[in-house]
Amino acid sequence: MAALRRIPRERGGWWHAYVCPAHGVELDHGDLLAGVFPDGGARCAHGCRVDSAAVRGAWVVLSHQAWARHLRVLAHRGERAEAVAGLAEYAGVYASLATERHGEAQGWMLRGRLFHQALTDAIWAVNIGHAVITLARDGTEDLAAVLPLLDELEQAALEARGVLTGRGQLASNYTAWLNAAGASASRAASAARGLEWDGGKQWLEGEHGLYAHLRVAVAEDGWEWEGSTYYHGFVLRAALLALRSTDPAVIPSDVVGVLAGMRDVLAGIATAGGILPALHDGPYLRRPLALEWLELISLAQQLVPSGGLDAVAARAREELGAYDDGLDRELGGWFSGPPLPRRPAPDTVTVFPSAGYGVVRAAGVHALLDFGPHGGSHGHRDKLSLYLYGDTTPWQPDPGQVPYAHAEFRDLYASTEAHPAFRVDGAEQAECAGALLASDARSVTAEVTTAYDGVRAVRRVVAGDCYLVDLLSVTGGEARRITGQLRPGTALDVQQQATGPLRTTWYGDETLHGWHTHTPGAEVRPFSRPGPGPADDPQRTRTWVDLTAQAERITFASVYQAASAGPAVTCVRFDGEELTVELADGSAARFGTGV
Numbered sequence: 018m019a020a021l022r023r024i025p026r027e028r029g030g031w032w033h034a035y036v037c038p039a040h041g042v043e044l045d046h047g048d049l050l051a052g053v054f055p056d057g058g059a060r061c062a063h064g065c066r067v068d069s070a071a072v073r074g075a076w077v078v079l080s081h082q083a084w085a086r087h088l089r090v091l092a093h094r095g096e097r098a099e100a101v102a103g104l105a106e107y108a109g110v111y112a113s114l115a116t117e118r119h120g121e122a123q124g125w126m127l128r129g130r131l132f133h134q135a136l137t138d139a140i141w142a143v144n145i146g147h148a149v150i151t152l153a154r155d156g157t158e159d160l161a162a163v164l165p166l167l168d169e170l171e172q173a174a175l176e177a178r179g180v181l182t183g184r185g186q187l188a189s190n191y192t193a194w195l196n197a198a199g200a201s202a203s204r205a206a207s208a209a210r211g212l213e214w215d216g217g218k219q220w221l222e223g224e225h226g227l228y229a230h231l232r233v234a235v236a237e238d239g240w241e242w243e244g245s246t247y248y249h250g251f252v253l254r255a256a257l258l259a260l261r262s263t264d265p266a267v268i269p270s271d272v273v274g275v276l277a278g279m280r281d282v283l284a285g286i287a288t289a290g291g292i293l294p295a296l297h298d299g300p301y302l303r304r305p306l307a308l309e310w311l312e313l314i315s316l317a318q319q320l321v322p323s324g325g326l327d328a329v330a331a332r333a334r335e336e337l338g339a340y341d342d343g344l345d346r347e348l349g350g351w352f353s354g355p356p357l358p359r360r361p362a363p364d365t366v367t368v369f370p371s372a373g374y375g376v377v378r379a380a381g382v383h384a385l386l387d388f389g390p391h392g393g394s395h396g397h398r399d400k401l402s403l404y405l406y407g408d409t410t411p412w413q414p415d416p417g418q419v420p421y422a423h424a425e426f427r428d429l430y431a432s433t434e435a436h437p438a439f440r441v442d443g444a445e446q447a448e449c450a451g452a453l454l455a456s457d458a459r460s461v462t463a464e465v466t467t468a469y470d471g472v473r474a475v476r477r478v479v480a481g482d483c484y485l486v487d488l489l490s491v492t493g494g495e496a497r498r499i500t501g502q503l504r505p506g507t508a509l510d511v512q513q514q515a516t517g518p519l520r521t522t523w524y525g526d527e528t529l530h531g532w533h534t535h536t537p538g539a540e541v542r543p544f545s546r547p548g549p550g551p552a553d554d555p556q557r558t559r560t561w562v563d564l565t566a567q568a569e570r571i572t573f574a575s576v577y578q579a580a581s582a583g584p585a586v587t588c589v590r591f592d593g594e595e596l597t598v599e600l601a602d603g604s605a606a607r608f609g610t611g612v
Contacts, residue, residue: 023052024106028114029081029132030074031123033421037061041419041426041555043303044072049083063556071422078132079305085144086308086344092151093347100148101159107145108166115169127177127191135177136191139198142170143258146201150261153208160209167206174199175219182225188234190241190248193255196220196227200259220259227259228268231275236371239278244372244392246286247299247306250313253279257316257351264354265320273357277321281360284325285367286376288383290408291332294415296374296387298395298431301417301551304340307333311345319351323360332409365480368456375453375461379480381407381527381579384487386478387415387438388451388463398446399436400465401476403487407579410525411506413437417552430552437504439489441469441497454611462611472497477611481598484578484586488596488610492570501573503562504548511545511562518589519543521562528580532589534596539568572610 035044044059044067054073058066084103091100114130122133129138149163178195186192203216221227234252235241241249256276265273287293293310295301314330334341367376373389383406387399397415405413416435419426429435433446440446451465460479468474471494479486491499503509507525514520521531535541541564548561564573574596576589588599592607599605 022050024084024103024110025052025077025080026110026113027077028074028130029078029137030071031126031133031422032075032078032082032137034071035059035075035079036420036423037063037065037067038423039063039065041423042553043420046076046079049080050087052080052084062554074133075422078137081131082137082141082144085141085148086342089144089148089151090342090344090347092148093344095155097152097155097159100152101163104145104148104160104166105162108163111166111169127180129177130173135173136194138170139174139177139191139194142174142198143194143201143255145170146198146205147258147261149205150201150208153205157209157211164206164209167202167209170202171199171206171216174202178225187225187230188242190234190243190252192225192230193227193234193252196225196230197255197259200227201261204261214262221263227256228272231256231272235275235279238369238371239275239282240369240372240374241279242393243297243395244374244389245297245299245395246283246293246295247297248395249279249282250310253283253317254309254313257313257320260320261351262353265352265357266354277357277360280317280321280323280326282369283329284323284360285363285369286374286385287325287329288406288408289328291328291330292383292406292409292411292414293329294385294404294406295417295551296385296415297392297397298418300553301414302336302553304337307336308340308342308344311337311341312348315345315348316351319349319356321357321360323362325360325362364458366456366458366461368453368461370453373451373453373463375456375463375478377459377461377478377480377485379485380483380582382485382529382577383407384478384485384577385415386461386463386476388453388465388476390450391448396448397431397436398433398448399438400446400449400451400468401463401474401489402436402438403476403478403489404437405485405523405529405577407525407527407529410523410527410529411551412523412525412529413504414506414551416504416506416550419552419555426552426555429549429555434502435504435549437502439474439491439502440500441472441491441493443498443500444469460611469493471495475610475612477608479608481576481606481608482604483582483584483600484576484598486596486598486608487575487577488572488608489574490570490572490610490612492612494569496567496569498565498567499571500563500565503564505559505561506551507559509560509562511543511560513543519564530578530580530586532576532586533564534574534589534591535564535566536572536574536591536594539566539571541566541571541573572612
């Protein structure tokens with residue numbers, strides 16, 4: 018007997034509260050289309066059952082969003098009667114909440130009607146709008162009951178956008194989704210009435226429309242200003258959804274450049290095997306996020322095609338397995354004109370100077386140096402972190418972030434201690450920005466001078482012929498306790514040698530070998546200890562390594578070589594201020610620190 022399905026009639030809360038207080042993991046969703054909170058409480062992967070008002074409210078958010086997406090899927094698949102019935106039911110639910118008090122939303126939130134946050138209302142509204150647009154292609158006679166809902170959603174988006182822009186927050190990622198909600202609801206209402214859409218001047222071209230938002234929210238290097246992979250994709254996806262049925266040829270040329278640059282950012286940081294580094298705030302792994310990436314890539318490929326995101330889509334689909342609802346494969350013909358010219362593949366080195374990221378690709382090693390601005394409320398204290406990936410292996414990833422309602426784990430995953438950065442005297446870095454010193458076809462060098470008072474740190478990352486070189490130099494003006502940190506996302510072996518560098522072996526789908534040494538004159542103590550792995554499960558431990566010296570100035574040097582690359586590294590040593598790397602074929606290369 019099929020399980021009963023129902024749309025919840027309750028107002029949703031804040032989805033970030035859907036987290037186990039004991040273990041920091043997102044709770045199991047259960048059957049979101051059942052419309053009923055899991056009997057006995059929401060399950061935690063570590064055996065807990067959690068039931069509280071906040072968790073129930075968060076589950077209702079997830080259920081409403083799942084229902085809106087489900088109705089959109091039904092519309093695309095031609096299951097019209099069920100889709101129309103669900104939309105009509107939501108029109109009634111939304112109307113019934115018009116006179117009720119809002120839930121206990123937190124004071125910082127811009128409140129919505131169906132959810133605590135207007136942002137969450139907008140995300141839900143976009144799916145509702147697109148379900149109606151799709152249905153209207155095959156007739157409108159049964160959509161009259163949905164018109165009041167669409168009109169109210171557009172008005173709610175307009176009012177919320179007015180509040181944000183009145184505060185001077187045109188660049189907020191909320192603005193992107195409020196514009197997408199307004200455009201989608203407005204276009205859907207026009208389609209249901211059999212009219213041409215005339216909302217472009219309000220939602221796309223206007224003073225506070227999508228184009229104005231993108232012009233101020235996205236830097237010249239293509240990154241959304243917060244510098245977070247998640248929020249970058251969040252804004253790009255909203256923009257692409259807002260542009261349904263638009264001819265790419267009529268989008269202003271500067272906005273086309275912004276959208277193409279945003280798409281290039283994702284291709285620029287993605288590994289050849291499709292890993293998208295979870296830079297700064299955002300989930301490390303999450304099935305609903307994988308669905309979002311698939312939708313984004315499907316739409317982006319129809320606007321600015323490139324092979325750079327095909328592997329990301331394939332990886333997302335593999336992560337989803339049976340949870341893949343196939344919506345992205347229903348979205349063909351999204352734009353009304355042909356796509357823009359195909360984008361080129363990234364070079365060996367890609368630098369994003371505004372966001373402050375440098376990507377260096379070296380014979381199976383994909384390295385990413387983080388040196389940019391803090392990123393506002395979504396930033397982490399991780400300047401000069403060095404993230405390391407294989408094609409499909411996160412050897413030393415940015416660990417991502419837990420759902421925000423878990424204050425303790427959220428702070429841990431934003432901390433310096435949790436990242437492959439550097440610390441001085443055991444303290445946290447200040448919220449600060451570094452600067453790009455130099456870059457060329459094989460290297461990136463960046464510095465930070467405001468993470469600690471009186472301390473300058475420089476990190477140079479170089480692609481060797483078959484290996485990667487990392488040189489981290491820290492100067493304190495006086496003797497300070499200086500620590501370089503290794504934070505693996507995979508199993509790690511650490512081997513202290515009687516002579517020569519410390520050795521590490523990093524495991525996964527691919528294997529990475531590491532050699533770790535330092536400039537002469539200071540004693541470095543390697544300290545290995547258990548620490549939490551990436552943020553999708555803080556209870557999964559990994560081997561953290563701290564390399565610490567008491568020194569006025571020191572350079573930590575690491576050489577990394579994928580097991581598949583060769584000839585093999587045989588010797589790593591400092592000769593004065595330069596690092597020498599020797600290979601099994603007798604060749605050698607020397608590298609300066611860039612200080």
